[in-house]
Amino acid sequence: MTEVLPRVRRRKRQDWAGYVFLLPWFGGLIFMIVPFVASLYLAFTDYDLLTPPRWAGLANFREMLGDATLHQSLKVTFVYTLVSVPLSLAVALGVAMVLDRGVRGLAIYRSVYYLPSLLGGSVAIVMLWRYLFGYDGIVNDLLATIGITGPAWTTDPDYALSTLILLHVWTFGAPMVIFLAGLRQIPAMYYEAAQMDGASKWRQFRSITLPLLSPIIFFNLVQALIASFQTFTQSYVISNGSGGPAGSTLFYNLYLYQKGFAEFDMGYASSMAWLLLMIIAGFTAINFLAARYWVFYDN
Amino acid sequence: MNAPHDGPRLDRRRLLGLAGLTGLAATLPACGRGFGGGGGDDGKIELNMVWWGDAQRAELTAKALDLFQKANPGIKVSTEYQDSSPYKDKLAARFAAGNPPDLMAMRFDSLREYADRGTLLDLSQHAGLDQSALTDSARALGQVGARSFGVPSGLNTIGYIVDKTLTDKYGVSIPDGDTWGWDDLAAFAKQVTKASGGKVYGTNFEPWTVANLLVFARQRGEDFFTPDGRLGATEATVTAWYQLVADLRKAGGIPPAGFIDQNNGASPAQSYLAKKAIASQIIPTNGLLGFNQACGGNLQLLRIPGETRGPRRGQSVDTPALWSIAAGSKHPAETVKLLNFLINDTEAAKAAGVTRGVPANRTIAEAIGSGLEPDNRRSTEFLNKLQNEKLPASYPYPVGASKLTNILKTISTEAEFGRMSPTEAGNQFITEARKAIAP
Amino acid sequence: MSLTLTRVSTPPDAPQQAPSGRKRRPRYLRHVLLTGVGVIMMYPLLWMVSASVKPSNSVFTDEGLWPAVFDFGNYARGWTALAEPFEIYLVNSLVIVTLSIIGNLLSCSLAAYAFARLRFTGRRLFFAMMLGTMMLPGHVLVVPQYVMFDKIGWLNTYYPLLVPHFLATNGFYIFLMVQFMRSLPQELDDAARIDGCGPFRTFWKVIMPLCVPAFATTAIFTFISVWNEFFSPLLYLTDPQLYTVPLAVRQFMDSEGQSMWGEMFAMSFVSLAPVIGFFIAGQKYLVRGIATTGLR
Structure with a gap:
């Protein structure tokens, strides 16, 4: 009976407790809902920021169907997300595993590897990028030594996006820290037991690390997708807000910003925002559905 | 069961203590600034003036404003300046929220975005502003039709x-x-x-x-x-x-x-x-x-x-920035007075220098030339010479x-x-x- | 059922025994690799340090990391060039960051505990809403938020920057803590309940202590994001006395004209120091987490 009791009681709803714990969040919800509802309303208006919004029905959404620049920005954003999210998470997890144990001077490496994320949208990052990938930057100098004439990485529309993907992978610090924290939650005894059984490193990774870390991997994945679809700062800083060269780094969010603040078309920008919300929500929902098959919780 | 008390509680307590201490230490010197305190009303009319630029330009502008405030003890000018790109975002947000500044630097290529939507004061209606010392082409920079929505804060080409x-x-x-x-x-x-x-x-x-x-x-x-x-x-x-x-x-x-x-x-x-x-x-x-x-x-x-x-x-003769006044300004007369001072006062123009270009007032432009650094004198002469020639006028960019x-x-x-x-x-x-x- | 918590006997950073019969790669190779990657990671910082002691005009033209001409005056000039001495901005930022961290830790952990370990009507709906709040691009919220805070009368105060942190408005941290809390064994709650703990005591005495790594992560991220936050302070603060560090640093430059680059990079470097310090201090708690969760 004592064995069964907790299960039964666990099923019992704890409405009042849940709501009490959520009290601050409910308070915050008011602060969030007001602007949310406002922007949803604006999505159906013609709003130039300076004069009152005028109801426009679905006009903005109809315009989006034929907006070639918007389609270009969607393409840029999808390519960027599909390539950079898995790549940067893999790098972050790999580095976190290496840094998790067994290296002298861990704290230093960890801090150093986190540096690019600290600097964020700093001019120093832009300088590094030009220095590495500029027309006569280091990468092309290196290529020249083996007889290859490299392209103009940052100014050629065919290559600019790939350097931004690299830039993103390079700032793997944030997911790395989360992975590190997650690895720290895995009880060491599992590894001790596995070692006694003579399990290989790979086997330990597959049978212990991956399943026990899966909630954290899941978090990083969902989070990275949401953030990646909303990428703004990198392109804003590197392309000076233009999304150039020739729109090749015009992320959806950057185009939205241009529409809203440079072209005074906040109604259109709001419709774009809600389309993006639906896209992200769709991907997140798929993620949560798929999580049932690979994310392991201890309950 | 043994609740996990020994180690962790120490952590939590220490963590909280640490957080509390730093919080306290940090709050003390701030003395409530930023938490709604202060802001005593000294009976003065307060004007809000914003522009873009760096700290050097700010220092020069502050000198010109000091002169104005000395000459007009009843008016206080609060200023704000930013880098040009965040500047225009904040300006748009403030207008959208119905909280615009009184006097602002306006981009030449956005003047009509604002003016055509009725958010700027028509300066031609205000006798307090004297644009007579400006050439026609300088005046044209801020004009939409017969109305005037901006005065060049300086001229360049x-x-x-x-x-x-x-x-x-x-x-x-x-x-x-x-x-x-x-x-x-x-x-x-x-x-x-x-x-x-x-x-x-x-x-x-x-x-x-x-x-x-x-x-x-x-x-x-x-x-x-x-x-x-x-x-x-x-x-x-x-x-x-x-x-x-x-x-x-x-x-x-x-x-x-x-x-x-x-x-x-x-x-x-x-x-x-x-x-x-x-x-x-x-x-x-x-x-x-x-x-x-x-x-x-x-x-x-x-x-x-x-x-x-x-x-x-x-x-043509152009401008890096225009001065415009918000139609919603609560103190249009005082703001016009300030604008007039910035445009037509020789001492103010000398103090502000030529970071925003050559003063639009021709008399002042001729007068300050000799006191400038050689490079500034050279660009000023370059422009003054052009102003004497017959050039096509620049018009504000369309929406x-x-x-x-x-x-x-x-x-x-x-x-x-x-x-x-x-x-x-x-x-x-x-x-x-x-x-x-x-x- | 019995639950005991003991410290793990071997420190987690200690090198593990290599499985016998397998040849170990030389250890220095790994360090060479780690250091090599580290140099690329360090480059922007080194560049910034170097730029901070170059004359403004040669910041971009003198491309070497070792300046041809040194100008240490950037620090002294930069410190005093703005409307307020630079320490004012540092203190302002510290106040905001400290309070934001406290707010985030308290409010987000409460919400996360509810989502992760309690069952109540509307849980899924609220959780979905919480995720949804992360999905709308912030640019379209700027104007409505500005109007809202203007109506409340919070313009030119720190409230628009702080209050949201005390009200768990950042889904990122809630979701992060939820994932950490969900990976803790359910037996913990059951055992606590048998011991007569209600949800509040369970949260405070059982779950909180086990989530130190998650809290450290939250604190670190909050510090960095709030410290670097530019647009919100820009929007809500008008009095230079209230400016934060990023607002101050940006006042050295005008992207379309003359800029005080040397002074800007000097003060950028000054403003980086607290962040780096906090990261180094905070990441220790990532280590301590495991030492206290040796669950047997």
Whole structure:
């Protein structure tokens, strides 16, 4: 009976407790809902920021169907997300595993590897990028030594996006820290037991690390997708807000910003925002559905 | 069960203690600033004035404002300034929220975005503002039809600067800056590239910058933007522009495709000229001092090529920024008074210097010339001379013109990499530009 | 059922025994690799340090990391060039950051505990809403938020920057803590309940202590994001006395004209120091987490 009791009681709803714990969040919800509802309303208006919004029905959404620049920005954003999210998470997890144990001077490496994320949208990052990938930057100098004439990485529309993907992978610090924290939650005894059984490193990774870390991997994945679809700062800083060269780094969010603040078309920008919300929500929902098959919780 | 008490509780307690301590320590010196305290009402009328620029410009502006506040003890001016790109975002948000500043710096290319939507004060209705010392073309910069929505905070134009240290080094002579044509520029640029063995390219005049193409169009007898706010440039002109660039690139006068980054940043220190990668470029004349400092101090200032060759002049008197007053200002009379002071007071103009260009008031412009640093004096004289000539006027850009910036950049990139011929580029630009500024 | 918590006997950073019969790669190889990657990671910082002691005009033209001409005056000039001495901005930022961290830790952990370990009507709906709040691009919220805070009368105060942190408005941290809390064994709650703990005591005495790594992560991220936050302070603060560090640093430059680059990079470097310090201090708690969760 004592064995069964907790299960039964666990099923019992704890409405009042849940709501009490959520009290601050409910308070915050008011602060969030007001602007949310406002922007949803604006999505159906013609709003130039300076004069009152005028109801426009679905006009903005109809315009989006034929907006070639918007389609270009969607393409840029999808390519960027599909390539950079898995790549940067893999790098972050790999580095976190290496840094998790067994290296002298861990704290230093960890801090150093986190540096690019600290600097964020700093001019120093832009300088590094030009220095590495500029027309006569280091990468092309290196290529020249083996007889290859490299392209103009940052100014050629065919290559600019790939350097931004690299830039993103390079700032793997944030997911790395989360992975590190997650690895720290895995009880060491599992590894001790596995070692006694003579399990290989790979086997330990597959049978212990991956399943026990899966909630954290899941978090990083969902989070990275949401953030990646909303990428703004990198392109804003590197392309000076233009999304150039020739729109090749015009992320959806950057185009939205241009529409809203440079072209005074906040109604259109709001419709774009809600389309993006639906896209992200769709991907997140798929993620949560798929999580049932690979994310392991201890309950 | 044994609840996990021993170790962790220590952590939590220590963590909380630490957080509390730092919180307390940090809050004390702040003394409630930022938490709604203070802000005593001293019975003065407070005006809010905003502009963009760096800390140096702020220091000079503050001096001019001190003079105003001394002369008008009943008025207090609170100021704010930012880098130009966040500045315009905040300005738009403040207008949208119905909380605009009283006096603000307004971009020339956004004036009509604001004015046409009724958010700016019509200055022609206010007798307190005296614009009589401004030339017609200076006044026209802030005018939409018969109404006036802005006064130039200073005047400038574009000029061609050449690094004489480089041309001397490679033995290339600089053409006569008052009479040279685009073919002279091409020959000069080619010569520099050749003489330096490709280490320095002759020039780069940013074909993606609207203001440059605008001058080129005028030289061909076209108004890029017409006074009634339409696109006046023809496809033939834009095609000719890209043909000029393509030929120059082929001849080696400008760097190969991909060499120049459009988004490199506009500050003198970042320029390719300062890096000695090119020998000449177009700048706004109020930047001469900064460029000369960044480039080693031996720059020559020339006019834009082709001024004497076409059916009419291309250069005009322009402004880096206008002063505008919000229609919703609670103290329009006082704000007009402040604006009038900034425009027409000689001492204020001297204090503020020429970072925003040459004072729009002609009497003051002539008067302050002698007290300036040599480079500023040179750019001031350059502009004063132009003002004495008969030039076409600049009109505020039409609504939607801000879209042209990115359109021109994109098409220039496509043309640069040979993905569009000059003809295609011309055609594409006109098609897209018409759509962008359609009424 | 019995639950005991003991410290893990071997420190987690200690090198593990290599499985026998397998040849170990030389250890220095790994360090060479780690250091090599580290140099690329360090470059922007080194560049910034170098730029901070170059004269403004040669910041971009003198491309070497070792300045041809040194100008240490950037620090002194930069410190005093703005409307207020630079320490004012540092203190302002510290106040905001400290309070934001406290707010985030408290409010987000409460919400996360509810989502992760309690069952109540509307849980899924609220959780979905919480995720949804992360999905709308912030640019379209700027104007409505500005109007809202203007109506409340919070313009030119720190409230618009702080209050949201005390009200768990950042879904990122809630979701992060939810994932950490969900990976803790359910037996913990059951055992606590048998011991007579209600949800509040369970949260405070059982779950909180086990989530130290998650809290450290939250604190670190909050510090960095709030410290670097530019647009919100820009929007809501008008009095230079209230400015935060990023607002101050940006006042050295005008992207379309003259800029005081040397002073800007000097003060950028000064403003980086607290962040780096906090990261180094905070990441220790990532280590301590495991030492206290040796669950047997």
